[in-house]
Amino acid sequence: MASIQEFRCEVCGTVASNPTHWYVIQCGDRALTVLKWDSETANAEGARHYCGEAHAQVYISRWFDSVCSPAKPDFTRSS
Numbered sequence: 001m002a003s004i005q006e007f008r009c010e011v012c013g014t015v016a017s018n019p020t021h022w023y024v025i026q027c028g029d030r031a032l033t034v035l036k037w038d039s040e041t042a043n044a045e046g047a048r049h050y051c052g053e054a055h056a057q058v059y060i061s062r063w064f065d066s067v068c069s070p071a072k073p074d075f076t077r078s079s
């Protein structure tokens with residue numbers, strides 16, 4: 001029988017064995033993909049695990065900081 005596998009949120013360290021409401025992120029130099037939790041996805045090579053939207057956002061923010069800097073000028077402001 002398969003042993004119980006535990007996953008740890010990379011941000012807060014919470015551990016869960018069947019975190020169906022968590023998120024999986026696959027991240028590379030050129031792309032970041034957020035996936036709904038799935039045991040196959042969660043066990044895929046390079047998968048990162050987050051206990052919820054908030055902590056997935058923390059990682060996404062870090063990724064933006066590392067990849068998309070310096071920031072481009074803000075053209076969304078109309079004057």
Ligand SMILES: [Zn+2]
Nearest residue numbers: 009012051055
């Ligand atoms: Zn967390």
